Amino acid sequence: xxxxxxxxxxxxxxxxxxxxxxxxxxxxxxxxxxxxxxxxxxxxxxxxxxxxxxxxxxxxxxxxxxxxxxxxxxxxxxxxxxxxxxxxxxxxxxxxxxxxxxxxxxxxxxxxxxxxxxxxxxxxxxxxxxxxxxxxxxxxxxxxxxxxxxxxxxxxxxxxxxxxxxxxxxxxxxxxxxxxxxxxxxxxxxxxxxxxxxxxxxxxxxxxxxxxxxxxxxxxxxxxxxxxxxxxxxxxxxxxxxxxxxxxxxxxxxxxxxxxxxxxxxxxxxxxxxxxxxxxxxxxxxxxxxxxxxxxxxxxxxxxxxxxxxxxxxxxxxxxxxxxxxxxxxxxxxxxxxxxxxxxxxxxxxxxxxxxxxxxxxxxxxxxxxxxxxxxxxxxxxxxxxxxxxxxxxxxxxxxxxxxxxxxxxxxxxxxxxxxxxxxxxxxxxxxxxxxxxxxxxxxxxxxxxxxxxxxxxxxxxxxxxxxxxxxxxxxxxxxxxxxxxxxxxxxxxxxxxxxxxxxxxxxxxxxxxxxxxxxxxxxxxxxxxxxxxxxxxxxxxxxxxxxxxxxxxxxxxxxxxxxxxxxxxxxxxxxxxxxxxxxxxxxxxxxxxxxxxxxxxxxxxxxxxxxxxxxxxxxxxxxxxxxxxxxxxxxxxxxxxxxxxxxxxxxxxxxxxxxxxxxxxxxxxxxxxxxxxxxxxxxxxxxxxxxxxxxxxxxxxxxxxxxxxxxxxxxxxxxxxxxxxxxxxxxxxxxxxxxxxxxxxxxxxxxxxxxxxxxxxxxxxxxxxxxxxxxxxxxxxxxxxxxxxxxxxxxxxxxxxxxxxxxxxxxxxxxxxxxxxxxxxxxxxxxxxxxxxxxxxxxxxxxxxxxxxxxxxxxxxxxxxxxxxxxxxxxxxxxxxxxxxxxxxxxxxxxxxxxxxxxxxxxxxxxxxxxxxxxxxxxxx
Ligand code: BGC
Numbered sequence: 001x002x003x004x005x006x007x008x009x010x011x012x013x014x015x016x017x018x019x020x021x022x023x024x025x026x027x028x029x030x031x032x033x034x035x036x037x038x039x040x041x042x043x044x045x046x047x048x049x050x051x052x053x054x055x056x057x058x059x060x061x062x063x064x065x066x067x068x069x070x071x072x073x074x075x076x077x078x079x080x081x082x083x084x085x086x087x088x089x090x091x092x093x094x095x096x097x098x099x100x101x102x103x104x105x106x107x108x109x110x111x112x113x114x115x116x117x118x119x120x121x122x123x124x125x126x127x128x129x130x131x132x133x134x135x136x137x138x139x140x141x142x143x144x145x146x147x148x149x150x151x152x153x154x155x156x157x158x159x160x161x162x163x164x165x166x167x168x169x170x171x172x173x174x175x176x177x178x179x180x181x182x183x184x185x186x187x188x189x190x191x192x193x194x195x196x197x198x199x200x201x202x203x204x205x206x207x208x209x210x211x212x213x214x215x216x217x218x219x220x221x222x223x224x225x226x227x228x229x230x231x232x233x234x235x236x237x238x239x240x241x242x243x244x245x246x247x248x249x250x251x252x253x254x255x256x257x258x259x260x261x262x263x264x265x266x267x268x269x270x271x272x273x274x275x276x277x278x279x280x281x282x283x284x285x286x287x288x289x290x291x292x293x294x295x296x297x298x299x300x301x302x303x304x305x306x307x308x309x310x311x312x313x314x315x316x317x318x319x320x321x322x323x324x325x326x327x328x329x330x331x332x333x334x335x336x337x338x339x340x341x342x343x344x345x346x347x348x349x350x351x352x353x354x355x356x357x358x359x360x361x362x363x364x365x366x367x368x369x370x371x372x373x374x375x376x377x378x379x380x381x382x383x384x385x386x387x388x389x390x391x392x393x394x395x396x397x398x399x400x401x402x403x404x405x406x407x408x409x410x411x412x413x414x415x416x417x418x419x420x421x422x423x424x425x426x427x428x429x430x431x432x433x434x435x436x437x438x439x440x441x442x443x444x445x446x447x448x449x450x451x452x453x454x455x456x457x458x459x460x461x462x463x464x465x466x467x468x469x470x471x472x473x474x475x476x477x478x479x480x481x482x483x484x485x486x487x488x489x490x491x492x493x494x495x496x497x498x499x500x501x502x503x504x505x506x507x508x509x510x511x512x513x514x515x516x517x518x519x520x521x522x523x524x525x526x527x528x529x530x531x532x533x534x535x536x537x538x539x540x541x542x543x544x545x546x547x548x549x550x551x552x553x554x555x556x557x558x559x560x561x562x563x564x565x566x567x568x569x570x571x572x573x574x575x576x577x578x579x580x581x582x583x584x585x586x587x588x589x590x591x592x593x594x595x596x597x598x599x600x601x602x603x604x605x606x607x608x609x610x611x612x613x614x615x616x617x618x619x620x621x622x623x624x625x626x627x628x629x630x631x632x633x634x635x636x637x638x639x640x641x642x643x644x645x646x647x648x649x650x651x652x653x654x655x656x657x658x659x660x661x662x663x664x665x666x667x668x669x670x671x672x673x674x675x676x677x678x679x680x681x682x683x684x685x686x687x688x689x690x691x692x693x694x695x696x697x698x699x700x701x702x703x704x705x706x707x708x709x710x711x712x713x714x715x716x717x718x719x720x721x722x723x724x725x726x727x728x729x730x731x732x733x734x735x736x737x738x739x740x741x742x743x744x745x746x747x748x749x750x751x752x753x754x755x756x757x758x759x760x761x762x763x764x765x766x767x768x769x770x771x772x773x774x775x776x777x778x779x780x781x782x783x784x785x786x787x788x789x790x791x792x793x794x795x796x797x798x799x800x801x802x803x804x805x806x807x808x809x810x811x812x813x814x815x816x817x818x819x820x821x822x823x824x825x826x827x828x829x830x831x832x833x834x835x836x837x838x839x840x841x842x843x844x845x846x847x848x849x850x851x852x853x854x855x856x857x858x859x860x861x862x863x864x865x866x867x868x869x870x871x872x873x874x875x876x877x878x879x880x881x882x883x884x885x886x887x888x889x890x891x892x893x894x895x896x897x898x899x900x901x902x903x904x905x906x907x908x909x910x911x912x913x914x915x916x917x918x919x920x921x922x923x924x925x926x
Contacts, residue, residue, distance in 0.1 A: 006554050006577035007209055012222075013574050014206030014213030016315075017561035019226040020199070020280040022188065027131060027172045027198035029220030029282055034079035035129035038066060039166055040159075041114055042137030042178045044089055045098050046211045049543050049558055050180045051108045052142025053518075053864075054594065054608040056911075057544035059555040062208050065135060065176065068215025076221030082129045089115065103912045105863035106143035111151035117162035122169035132170040133218070134163055138179040139205070145246060145646045146181060146602040148236050153602060154184050160192075167196035174199040176214065180558060180607035185232050185273055202226070204561035205607065207543060208554060220282065225315035225341070226564040227279035227391070229611035230598050231261045231272055238264075238271040240430065241600040250653040251645065254445075256429035256660045259599060260612030261392040262332035266432055267443045275393035276613065277336075279564070283307050283314030283345070289388055290352070292400045294359065299400065301338070301355045303388065307345035317341045317566040318388070320355050321395050322362050325382025326441075327411075328370035329659075330431040333439070334392050336615045337362060341567045359384075359406065363414040367422065367658040368449040377415040377662075379408050417707060420698035422451040422658040423689040429657055448657045451689070455697060456726045459741065462701070466776035467492045477523075477532035481790050490786070491779050493531070497756070499775070500764045501525045502533075502782045503740060504755035505715065505748040509548055509866060509880040511894050512752075512802060513537030514586050516549030516866070516878050518718070519749045522789050525756035529802050533786070534794040538636065538715075542592020542608055542624070544578070545585060548866040549878035550910050554581055559594055559620070563610035568623035575624045579631015588792040589634040589680050593624040595668050596643045604646035614664055618671025625676040632793060637672050638682035639717060640693060640704070641665050645686075650721060651731070653687045661688075670708055679712030679791060683744055685720050692731050694747075695722035695738035705743055713788035715746040719882050734760055737767035745781040745788075752879075753892065803895060805847045808871045810901040815841075821902065824848070827920040830907050834870075837906035840921070842898045848921040850877050853890040854914050865913025869893070870906045878910070888917065895924065 020028070030036055046064035049055035066089075069081050092115045101107030125132065136159060140146055150156040155163075167173050173196050177183065187193070188200055201224065203214040216222050236242055240255035240263045255263060261276035286308050292301040305316050320338040324331040338355035345351060362384060363377035371378050383405035389395030400406050429448050432441030470492040480486045494502075506512070507519035512535045523533030540546035545553035556562075556578060562571050582590055594608035595617050603609075610617045621637055628635040642654035642665050656665065672678045683693040683700065693699055694716035704710045716722070716739065721731035725738045736747050751759050758765065767773035789795055815821065821839045822828045830838050842848075856865060864882065868875035877894030907916055 006581065009574045009577050010207050010554065010556050011209035011213045011216070013562060013565060013570055014210050014557045015216045015222045016567060016570060017204060017226045017557060017564040018214065018217045018224045019202040019228055019564050020224040021202065021274055022198070022200040023280055024198040028174060028201070028218060030077055030079040030131065030218055032077045032079065034131055035082065036069070036079045036131045036133060037082040037085045037125035037129040038069065038133045038135065039085070039117055039162060040135035040137070041089060041093055041112060042135040044093055045112060045137065047137050047139050047178050047180070047205045048207055048210050048555055049205045050139050050141040050607040052106055053540040053546065053591070054542060054605065055141060056540060056546040056548070057555045058547060058550050058552045059208050059544070060552045063211030065178070065211045065214050068211040069218065071212070071215065073219055073221055076216065076219045079219065082125055085125050088121065105865060105911065105913060106141060108139065110139050110146070111156065112137065114156060114158045114162065116158055117165045119165050119168065122165040126169035131172045131174065132166050133174045133176055134166055135176045135178055138181070138183060140180045140604045140607055142605060143646055143649070145604040148602065153236060155187055160187065164192050167193040171196050172198045174201070174218070177202045178205065180205050181560065182230050182232050182601050184236065186234055204564070205558045206561060207556045210557065223282040223312050223314035224279065225281055225317070227277050227317050227566050228274060229276070229560065229563040229613065229616050230601065231264050231276045231612065232274040233264065233271050234273045236601065238268070239600055245600040245602060245645065246647055247652060248648050249651065250655055252427045253654065253656040253660055254427060254429055256657055257663050258332060258430050259597060259664055261334060265334040265392055266332045266441055269393060269440060272393055275391040277317070277319050277391035281312070281314040281316065283309040283312035283347070285316040287316065287318055287388065287390060289398045292386065292398055294400055294406050297359045298356055299359060299406070301386070301388065301398065303353050303355070304350055305342050305345065305353060306350045307347055310347055313344050313346050315342050315344055317390060318353055318355065319390060319395060321387040321392060323385040323387065324362055324364065325380055325384065326432060327380030327382055329364050329366060329380060331364060334387065334395070336613050339566060360414045365659045365662040371411050373411070373413050375417050375419050376413045377417070379412040379414055381408050381411045383407050418702070419451065419453050419658065420702040421661055421689060421696065422453070423448060423655050424451045425655050426450060427655060459697060459725065463774060464776040464780050466774065467779055469495065477534070477786070480786065481795060487783060487786060491783055494782065496765070496768055496775060496778065498525070498527050499778045499782045500758065501528060501756040502785045503736065503746055503778065504750050505746050506752045506755050507749035508864065509878045510752050514539070514547065516547035516551060517587060518546070518591060521746050522785060526802065532799055534789055534799055536588040536789055536792045536794045537586065538589045538591055539587045540592070541590045542594050545581060545587060545590070548880060548910055549868055549875050550908070558607040559610050560607050563616055563620045568619050571620060571623040572627040575627025576631040579628040579633045582628070583632035583793055586793070586797070587633060588794050589636050590628055591636050591638060591682065593621045593635055594638055595621040595672065596639060596641070597665055597668070599644040603644055605643070614667035617668030621668055621672040621678070622676025625672055625678045629677070634680055634792070635678060636680040636682050636715065637669060637678045639684035640669055640681050641684065641699065642688050643684040643686060650685045651687070653690060655689060666703065673704070673708050673710050679788065681712065681714050683714065683716050683720065685717045687723070690728040691725070692721050692723045694720045694744045695725055695735060695742045697725045697742045701743045711787065713746065713784055714744045715748050716744055718748050734762045736762035736764050737773040740764065740777050740781050741773060743780060745784040751891070805895045805897045806876060807897040808876050810872055810899055810903055812872065812902040816902055824921045824923070827918040829918045830905050830916060832907055832909060832915055834906055834908045837904045840903050840905055842900055842903065845899050845926065846923050847895060847897050847925045849892050849924050850894045850896060851890060851920050851922065852879060852893045852916055853888060853918050854916045855888045856913050856915070863913060864911060865909070866911040867914040867916060868908040868910055869919065870908055871896070871903050873904070875908065
């Protein structure tokens, strides 16, 4: 029942995020009298999510567009589908199966081989149907960016030629974009298609209900109400970040705050093909401005939205933009300040909507001191104008209190801050210069203010006070839970080694938490267990639960689709369902939402993120975090911050002005922390202005903790590198002391069972000894961990023993007739082919440690692979490691209770890459 509700929400959200770009002559929605031919393999191999951690859910089921179209709909329409054409595609796919790149980490190609469409096939299809659909499929994910190439950002030759043939035979062609990200759209009006592309719709990746949801939209079960959360420009070259994207060592963020529509509207509106906020509906709407006023610094705008269509219900998104005076700092001519979506309006129905926001949210950050208020958010003196509409480009100016603008008489300081995370490398950034007759600005450049901070001094001045070590005085975790005042005396009991164990997570696939998930952290050692500290578990994320042992879970739509709904309420409802699913799997936090800014359309992980706009991003992330919390779990907002490129994602340095950070790249996070009450955050792999973010003192300590008052947990990304908090310089995964100094609380992840033994040999012990890290700093991180654990569902459950062993029963009590049976003490080599197996004999009931000797075929340190060891066909032990650099490892991969009898042992390489050489057991007890 619960699952059905979740699936229904997924379907609702997936259809609501579809963005209708073009719909001439009402070719959509299909009607009962329409006959439709569907082309493109993605109608069957319909993408449900991207690749990498964001898409690795073992999904309960999936749906494709063809089946969705064929399914009888009780509302909406049932066009007649050309089944013969569907058969042609089904047969062709049998001959040309989906290529998953072998199933390894980040191996799946981002586009599949496509069937060529002959003129004959197109003409035959046109003889039995009046309308055609062409489905274009693309995926994307971790470790690779999109490329300005066919099969990635561009249509392939085969797709283009197929479309030419289809447009030659049909006058009404609908292109369905089953893609993870915006793609090049310059082809839409190309003359080679004879003007026959009537409709274009982005259905994105809709999770496990994506196929059904897309069919719902095409057949009019629902009217599309999605709006673009990115600007689609005529060419990739038009984006201001393209010139500085894809660098191997660094990217200079020369466009500064002029990201997406902020750039296009200010400087080159003619380069916009489809504006930010744009999307059509089957219904039509009138947005009537009623009134607007400024009440003590809160702007309220009242609008009437009317569905003017006769036949269609639908929803509209009302968007309010502002234009701040150029002042000394320079401003974009449009920036979104509020938005709201209507309810479902029946034909002729109206809804009154009031948009409200504080004037202070329009403030700009003065990082140069140009206004005389260095490092402050200021509302510069001048006229603030407002534009109301349904996209960034066509929004029309409205009056406020019957005046043209809100006039700020003299510059107002909204918030006084200190310089933090500023760049130390000089570069020039964009700035509007003279105003042109058409209202746009000439593009100029200015020097970026550089860091003037003595970080070493700042760190010293802000050092926390040490809690004197007491040793064990009998205070347990539960005591602190009942009485938080006891946190300091509780922490006082822990020695440096125990504190250090608290700041190391273990994973992936730890057997101390739900099998197959990304990490375990908290009470990972016997000593910490004895204090009653539980072990929390976290899993990817963001679109569903990733359990690498193969356990199934629900898969939601990708982040970009969800943002395109512009419906925060719906997104919260969806994530309440997700929160419940997490809770029922005993998982404490989802590693999501992903909320980096879409700086450039080529970023490979854009699909996990929301938008080029920080308000939409922050609002969506807050909705997700709210939902997860109300469902009984939590969300880990990621990746903090500037994770805007996948190429060389572990080393590429983002060189960004402090203003762009504060107004664009950190803004969404700030909202998710302050308004969404996010209590967990993940830093990135990348350095930001020379400091790897997990050890970026200003980013994590000064801005997140001190300025935003964040009291939750901060974790690194998996196997992240760190460098010196003060000097920057070379990076290492062992510089955990710098991480602690920056108050990034937990290192994710060291090898399983390696936290207390400091398996990676990190530098916490040596830095403490040398006085380069204080015990007090370690205590602060440990307190953050304990505080977080107290909020986690795990703290409400019975404390789980560290060495919990599952009982594996066997029905095979008499000797099976097989070639060879191994004794329990023998090493044996099970085949890496899951269809083959070996047998072992267990002489007596007992608990056994399971060891494996294995290597990874890949030398990529962060590539992930997972192997399950199956006992009589059921997975009991799953293990994963990051790449081994092709070294051979022997590891205790799990513990299991076995009965006297015989067991068939096989391996299941769930995510290929691990090659097991042998397996053996050691009895540990009864
Ligand atoms: C990704 C994170 C993810 C983590 C754990 C990393 O490769 O960047 O987003 O949560 O792996 O799977």
